[in-house]
Amino acid sequence: MALDEIKIGGLGASRRRVEDNRFIRGKGNYVDDIVLPGMLHMEILRSPVAHARIKSIDVSKAYDIPGVRLVLTGEMMAARNLAWMPTLSYDTQAVLATDKVRFQGQEVAAVIADDPYIAKDACEAIVVEYEQLPAIVNPMQAMSADAVIIRDDKENQPGNKVFDWEIGDKAATDKAFAEADVISKMELHYPRSHPSPMETCGSIADYDRATGKLTVYMTSQAPHIVRAAVAMVAELPEHMIRIVSPDLGGGFGNKVPIYPGYVVSILASILTERPVKWIEDKTGNLISTGFGRDVYLQGELALRKDGKMLGMRMKTISDHGAFYADAQPSKFKIGLMHSTFACYDIPTAHLESVGYYTNKAPGGVAYRCSFRVTEAMFFQERMVHAAANDLGMDQAEFRRMNLVQDDMFPYRTAFGFLTDSGQYGKCLDIGLKAIGYDGYKAEQLEARKRGKLIGIGISTMTEPLGAGNSREYDILGIKMFDSAELRVHMSGKAILRTGAMNQGQGHQTTWAQIVAHELGIPADDVTVEEGDTDTAPFGMGTYASRSTPVAGAAVAMVSRKIRAKARKIAAHLLEVSEEDIEWELGRFYVRSNKERGVTIQDCAMAAYSNMPDGMEPGLENNAYYDPPNLTWPFAAYFVKVEVDAETGVWDVLKVVAVDDCGVRINPMVVEGQIMGGLTEAYAMASMQYQTYDEEGNCIGANYMDYLLPTAWETPGFELHEVVTPCPHHPIGAKGVGECATVAGPAAFVNAVIDAVGHTGVRNIDMPMMPNRVYEALMTGKDISGMPPVKMGD
Amino acid sequence: MYPSRFGYESPKTIEEAIALLDAHAGEAKVLSGGQSLIPMIKLRFSAPEMLVDINGIEGLNYHRVDPDGSIHIGALCRHEELENCAIMEEHAPTIAAAAPLVSDPIVRTRGTFVGSVCHADPQGDWSATMTAMGGHIVAQGPKGTREISMKDFVIGPFQNTLAFNEIAIEAVIPAPKGVRVGSYLKLERRVGDFATASVAVSLEMNGETVVGAGIALASVGGRTIDASEAAQSLVGKKITPELIAEVAAAVAATAEPRTDHRGSSDYKRQIVKVFVSRILTGLANTSQKAA
């Protein structure tokens, strides 16, 4: 009898989470929970100014404080060749500043002491003399001819430009624009936002002089990448480095980069011969670590008068902060920005992209962005919204006529991506019905007469997940495969280890479900581990929604390898040849006599006690999965809002989300990811951003200014599901972790623009705070949020 | 995150507390709710030598309405005791309206009304409420107690006129001339945010006629703005739409907001105008219904 897949926790089971057992008891094991004997504590002194030469650093008074063990400065790091380190984008980043500070909050010195209170006292006693320089807070300032050069540490650095990049057929696209009936333009700024997981970054570095081994407990979404990078930077042999990511309190891309604090804590441990713990405070995290977005769009759509999209041109200008530290595949300077418009049938497109240094924290690729796909899809849906209005067409119908139809797959986009599956029109229909789209235009007109401004916003997109195939994708030259190792014990229980590293996505629960699906071993019987480079097979970590598509596929593949060996064992046990063996969930049986069978557990026992002649004992294997293509989930989001015309305050009346992420391993977990992403979308649309004043002071470096919505403001969500399996993924799954953060913001913005658009407004930059909405209503003009922000009258 | 070193005492009587403040000659601070003070010392914006914790002093946690209608709030009355509080809803509706909007629900279990007024934050909800209601602080020092009106109590951002050896032991709202009505509106982008603008309105009614009017603003100047002058045109009259428009505009003109990332000064004045208008319209409707 085949097992009931749902009962054993296979695919489709809303299995309750294994990790919850410790978290609800307060027994999680986060980095700051770990205490090693003799451990010291490190605090970082940060620059209060955005751009300045360092004239002097005097640490003498810091050493006067009892309990201070070591003070590190840039000069001391430089003596060991550690003042600068490589970034994941082949640039260099200061570990501790030497010549200049280049953004407010940059690391200048570090104190290692008996406890963090003392370390903080000592930081205050360090005297740094700064000679301030002009601060650059947006790329337009950076590109001006007389702009101060930020990266004067680099040879052959052309002004403040980081890169130039383009893709697409410029000639064909220019031609399409020349022949267009209507050209719709959109310019906007996707503001800087910070992932801000609840847990900040941190590390405990423990260099054991006796064994020569360095162990670092740290908040990393990609421990193997860190091991490789540390081997490079610290010149320690790879096998003597162990990186352990224990439990992570959220990541969202913030915990991918390698931060100066980690490197300093490692050196501090080597020098003090004791474990050194560094836990960032929230200000340090917000002001200096990997942010997301901060890209300017100049977009144009070439349209036929009946609404058909003929071509798309996009220019993006990105703000990378002081060091180019994007965590993205090395071939793509602006990540997967060219996945924009992938859900629409457009014959030709061209993308030009330029990046600049500014006096702000380094980064740009983070915050559930799927490698800049958040920008790509936000730009897309904002352009689409404007284009529909420019044409005088209905938002839904304009999308419907241009969306890739079901029978057009596999579909090659204008930028060369191959999308392979989807039912875009069906998702659109479900959402339109659920949001009450029919007749809402009349409702809107009638409400406006009563002084109430209602709007509905739509956002539809397909995005590339599961980077990526080795032909095209690498980080620092390492290909982006992922891995799984499965060992089945003699009783049929198992342990699975993967190269992924979740930060709340529930891998301990969901990977076991894949094993249950493939092998019929109940999910409860499978232990799942991730995050320790000494035991986990090599993987590129968890970000860009790549784990289900890549590591999950590896889990399926290794399970199949196990099943293939178990089949041979079954044949041996049943005394038939392998061709006579059939499989049903949990059991091999003789085709001609279904009653005669052995369970997978029987096979496991036999692997240790009754192997066929010549067969290696044991039942374990591993799989390294190089994904043949990206996966392409589709999302259609619908938001209804009401704007208070006297104050600009807007309320969300309803949110409908239709997601097609292929086969869902655990529906409960999938829905949780979507709701979390929608909340981040709402946050960015309504209140959450980082900006800068003229002096480069960061506004948004603490939770008083960087606003995360609470349970009170956050709307409820109505979720719908469509399933179009991924044709190339072993279990048909596509991944979903970032979809809602990618597609969500445009739905909120489009809704508010729809509510106030009768004034002529075409754009309000996020966050659409009440004052911006009010100003738009009063002036009918587009509202830009580009820094610097004006402070004071 | 980590405060600098300080001494700590936990006196059992007010007299002991005052003696400690006296002994430390200006280098000591009173710790009551701590929801403003402790964050400041954690960020090292404040580094007192000594904290005098008054939470152990009996008899300071009360809130009551006296038979003459005056309201008395003791030094250790926590914000949350004024939320969903029948006494306040009946006798001090402005306080009842403001209470749920103070910070967030966790802060409200510890933070105190009186402590918040002493903190003299220009954003402070209670400072605005006290000002609109014409309240005063009762301070106790080595020589006894004295009353300090709100006007004389706060002289600048985070600056009150308590002597270094005085403790604010009570907030008093005097007996009203009529029936107290009022409300409080605050524009915050989310719970716990700094406000963009806040308006406290407290009227005293004789039937449908206004016999006393107080309006105060928070977050639109370097300190609480007392806009009661601009509301005096209501006194002796019924609340009409024309009067509402006139008062709303006059009150908005008293605001001194700064342009920042929450909005331009013009926008903040607009919010003041809208909030005054909405509160007065609501009060007019209620008083008509009551009549």
Added chain:
Amino acid sequence: MTSLYDEVQAAPAPGVATRRVTIKVNGDDRTVDVEPRLLLAHLLRQGLKLTGTHSGCDSSNCGACVILFDGRPIKSCTMLAVQADGHSLETVEGLATASELHPIQEGFKEEHGLHCGFCTPGMMLAAKALLDQNNDPTEDEIRWALSGNLCRCTGYQNIVKSVLWAAKKMRAESN
């Protein structure tokens, strides 16, 4: 007995003034010598090794450090350890008995009220404080009571469902 940060030491460090306090934590009296500036959250996490209470911000905004102080929810990062002298604290470690989870813990697991788990202890204790006063809250009342606790992962909807689940169980158990 002295507790100064990570390791309990035999005597206080020279020149550092400490104060002896006795605090009831999850039903047990604990006596420790602490510096006045030691935050209560740090005493719990480091001195008493109760790491379930988390440190999530430096401006008293996030609620990850919420515990119950004489039954009311407070931010343990915004209280000094010395202030807890003579008072009774409940942390997440005190929710379950030896044999049973608290209905709130069960509810969070049953309704997927957590992802990374970092905000969860504070969130559950804030919810417990609500249910101790109101055992049949509406969704709005729950969202209001939890508006001092930030969550970055869940989007709150399942947290509300978790609390409703717990309330239902607690009402059934008290009948």
